[in-house]
Amino acid sequence: MSAQDKKHLPVLLPPTVPQGSLNADGSRSFVYPADVSGRFVTLRRVVFYALIALWAALPWIPVSGHPAIFVDVEHRKFFLFGSTFNSQDIWLMFFIITGTAFTLLYATAVAGRVWCGWACPQTVFLEGLYRPIERLTEGPREKRIKLDKAPWGLEKLLRRTVKHLLFLATSIFVAHVFVGYFVSLPRLWEMMRGNPGAHPEAFAWAASVTLILHGNFAWFREQLCLIICPYGRLQSVLVDTDSITIGYDELRGEPRGKAGTEGAGDCVDCKRCIVVCPTAIDIRHGMQLDCIGCTQCIDACDEVMDKIGRPRGLVRYDSLNGLAGKPKRFLRPRLYLYTALLVVGVVVATLAFRRHTEFEANLFRQPGLPYVMDGGQVRNSFTIHLVNKTNATETFLIEPEATAGATFVVPLARVELASFGSATAPVFVSMAAGSLHGDFPITVRIRRVGAADPSTAITVTAKFLGPSNATR
Ligand code: SF4
Numbered sequence: 001m002s003a004q005d006k007k008h009l010p011v012l013l014p015p016t017v018p019q020g021s022l023n024a025d026g027s028r029s030f031v032y033p034a035d036v037s038g039r040f041v042t043l044r045r046v047v048f049y050a051l052i053a054l055w056a057a058l059p060w061i062p063v064s065g066h067p068a069i070f071v072d073v074e075h076r077k078f079f080l081f082g083s084t085f086n087s088q089d090i091w092l093m094f095f096i097i098t099g100t101a102f103t104l105l106y107a108t109a110v111a112g113r114v115w116c117g118w119a120c121p122q123t124v125f126l127e128g129l130y131r132p133i134e135r136l137t138e139g140p141r142e143k144r145i146k147l148d149k150a151p152w153g154l155e156k157l158l159r160r161t162v163k164h165l166l167f168l169a170t171s172i173f174v175a176h177v178f179v180g181y182f183v184s185l186p187r188l189w190e191m192m193r194g195n196p197g198a199h200p201e202a203f204a205w206a207a208s209v210t211l212i213l214h215g216n217f218a219w220f221r222e223q224l225c226l227i228i229c230p231y232g233r234l235q236s237v238l239v240d241t242d243s244i245t246i247g248y249d250e251l252r253g254e255p256r257g258k259a260g261t262e263g264a265g266d267c268v269d270c271k272r273c274i275v276v277c278p279t280a281i282d283i284r285h286g287m288q289l290d291c292i293g294c295t296q297c298i299d300a301c302d303e304v305m306d307k308i309g310r311p312r313g314l315v316r317y318d319s320l321n322g323l324a325g326k327p328k329r330f331l332r333p334r335l336y337l338y339t340a341l342l343v344v345g346v347v348v349a350t351l352a353f354r355r356h357t358e359f360e361a362n363l364f365r366q367p368g369l370p371y372v373m374d375g376g377q378v379r380n381s382f383t384i385h386l387v388n389k390t391n392a393t394e395t396f397l398i399e400p401e402a403t404a405g406a407t408f409v410v411p412l413a414r415v416e417l418a419s420f421g422s423a424t425a426p427v428f429v430s431m432a433a434g435s436l437h438g439d440f441p442i443t444v445r446i447r448r449v450g451a452a453d454p455s456t457a458i459t460v461t462a463k464f465l466g467p468s469n470a471t472r
């Protein structure tokens with residue numbers, strides 16, 4: 001084997017330092033990431049707890065009388081920071097889903113898997129809640145490995161029982177907050193104190209989510225990112241050589257060797273970056289599908305560099321160009337295109353959301369004859385269908401627009417509706433048969449009493465039909 005071939009062989013690791021979460025035979029190699037401290041670990045912890053606190057608080061924070069985010073499945077309503085949507089607004093979901101997907105795409109082009117490492121619920125809950133419990137009950141990496149291999153005894157039984165009880169309590173909490181997004185909190189509290197048989201669906205949801213969370217965070221863990229999540233697989237097409245990702249500075253680190261070895265680079269081959277990795281990969285092999293951008297290898301390597309008195313940043317946030325010593329550039333054609341698409345998307349979504357009204361009003365012709373003759377008068381009968389989409393009881397005024405020769409009768413010109421209540425109100429329009437020359441439109445304006453913005457009134461129109469135009 002030539003020296004060149006040898007140079008490109010992957011690092012051979014002792015059995016205590018497995019690479020990746022799969023063994024050579026395809027079986028799973030359980031990962032025991034070591035503890036690490038450093039600036040990124042601290043910052044991530046702050047972000048994780050802030051996100052968990054926000055997530056747990058949102059169903060409690062009232063905005064205009066409802067939780068800040070509340071998907072009321074039972075009544076098919078969705079409350080979002082004071083705005084209320086019903087099933088007819090489902091089309092707006094298109095903008096929320098595509099906007100989220102595109103924002104993720106944009107963030108990846110700029111900063112790689114920043115979402116996975118800093119904000120994905122899988123990472124946030126695992127590193128923010130479950131992993132600390134595991135460290136508390138089973139100790140650091142070496143102890144955990146030893147405990148796993150040890151035969152069942154009193155200590156193992158006790159530690160495992162306490163860990164799983166705490167995991168279960170955490171999963172129950174997370175599952176109930178999750179369910180709280182779909183049933184109101186007073187209702188959730190009432191259900192929690194009542195008989196599960198009285199609300200089987202909610203109970204089944206809470207129990208299933210608890211079990212899924214427990215299985216995922218106690219056992220499945222990084223396998224979800226590696227096997228199930230499609231996002232990581234798209235990484236290679238979403239990033240380019242100018243995206244900021246986590247990488248190893250090969251120019252500076254190679255050839256590896258113990259500190260003080262003549263001609264050796266800065267990497268002392270201590271493998272700290274591997275043992276702290278939650279997917280057990282070697283960042284020195286370059287960008288990999290299994291890297292979730294967690295930054296732990298950065299802090300681990302910085303710690304080593306501090307100890308041996310070398311500059312930090314052998315493993316760091318940088319672009320592939322930066323790591324290869326090539327000129328770096330942030331602004332590039334891909335980002336210009338993505339920014340332009342993002343601006344277009346934001347404008348279209350804003351216009352779409354502005355079309356979302358606080359009430360709905362539609363004008364329908366009453367079923368039956370299109371018109372009736374009443375003496376010398378032609379009469380058309382219409383119905384106005386109203387839906388109050390605000391969070392409170394509101395009063396609406398039905399105001400026909402004056403039309404030459406036409407007489408309007410609105411028996412129910414003032415309609416009071418509870419939140420998400422609906423009603424119909426008849427509108428009769430008459431005109432002397434002799435004055436009718438062809439079809440003409442009639443217009444009715446509906447406005448909410450006390451609306452601050454007069455432009456929120458809705459104007460509906462219909463065609464007045466008579467003997468000369470009824471069949472058109
Ligand atoms: S290689 Fe580094 S950034 Fe990537 S998952 Fe492992 S520790 Fe995290």
Ligand code: SF4
Pocket residue numbers: 248253266267268269270271272273274284300301304314315
């Ligand atoms: S932690 Fe740094 S010095 Fe140690 S093996 Fe990894 S890259 Fe090399």
